[in-house]
Amino acid sequence: MAIKTYKNPGVTVDVVIFTIGSNDIKVLLIKRENAPFKDTWALPGGFLREEELTKEAAFRILKSKAGVGNVYMEQLYTFDKKERDPRGRVISVAYFALIPTEAIKFENPSAQSPLFWSLKTLPKTAFDHKDIIAYALKRLRSKLEYTNVIYSLLPRYFTLSHLQEAYEAILGKKMDKRNFRKKFELLRLIRPTRRVFYGARQRPAKLYEFVSRKPAELKKFF
Amino acid sequence: MAIKTYKNPGVTVDVVIFTIGSNDIKVLLIKRENAPFKDTWALPGGFLREEELTKEAAFRILKSKAGVGNVYMEQLYTFDKKERDPRGRVISVAYFALIPTEAIKFENPSAQSPLFWSLKTLPKTAFDHKDIIAYALKRLRSKLEYTNVIYSLLPRYFTLSHLQEAYEAILGKKMDKRNFRKKFELLRLIRPTRRVFYGARQRPAKLYEFVSRKPAELKKFF
């Protein structure tokens, strides 16, 4: 049975992959090898395959570009501005993924040169990818406030300073150390371990871990 | 130039139209006239037209089913479960719209019988529309907490009791009258007018209006 009498738009999936490095939030971009936008930096992405869910496509892309699989991923938004793709009508279902720096494995580093870029010094990007990245950052910032997503950017063991630096990198502002720690004590998202982080040419720091590494929402209601 | 070598999925747009009536939150459903799911209730929607933005499609659908144009609308999520459409691979970009009951005009009430249903007594619905409605309600509830969207469900002039009833209908819980009013005084979203609401067989109530009827976010940060 015919679904329709007109031409379906093309459907792509693009993935905004965030990580935190050098106290900065970074996004993975690859240099395009083909037209359009050949040699321009772009979000990893591609056409949705037949019989493939958009989420599956997002994981496929993530796996092939960053070498990781089991990470936080959620659908972001579907972008369909008219002029966004010079090839014609193509809508993009965007996802965003959060991965701890330690987990990244560039499988074939020569191919398509994937690189993490600081959001402060983004290069010129293909399509409407700058919009997509901005939207993803906004979503991430607001998710920090009412969920425990931060776990997905940190390694198994981390210090309270690492945790605070992650917040500061994403929110783009400094926070008070004592208030930050008090807040986290209240939230009960993390617990101290018996491990200690030595070797950073200052007083060693206690290592913490997340009580749970599953997505969850924090209380808070009108 | 060929965009792809495989078949593009079908793309539909479905709209969750919420309104508040009889102290209850309601969603607009229409009875399907064609297969699949003939004679089953469904969200108003349809295939995305060529050269049409998904948002334009959402407004087109809204206008044709509820007779209103200038209302709150935002993209919700893109649904693409495999078995969601028996016709084959069809993904749906869902939007949700909020309209004050007063604004609704059923242009041709006989055709496709659009009806507002209470969320508590939904009939069996077509496709994955129950999921879409549940997701929209979740989104609406959380938007109440950090935005001023509530304006889009109320008429120009309203009493504080109307406002509170709207919150209670959406959040599904009773709230304290004095605390509710104190909160709104603090938020400065509304202001009293010189109008008074007479005629409801009790003490008449002061009428308020929104300071602004544009989407805005309330403060609140980590």
Place this chain on the structure above:
DNA sequence: TATACTTAGTGTATTATTAACACTATACAC
């Protein structure tokens, strides 16, 4: 026209959360 009914409108005390703020402790580098 008096009385009952119904919702409008209002304040205070308690508790919880947020915000501002500065010094001592300890491993590592030199």
Place this chain on the structure above:
DNA sequence: GTGTATAGTGTTAATAATACACTAAGTATA
């Protein structure tokens, strides 16, 4: 052993959230 850099820690004040009950004023009705 001395300097350096970050770890770690409490108190106070301001703001926000919560719990809670009575009087005011139209409308209905007897």
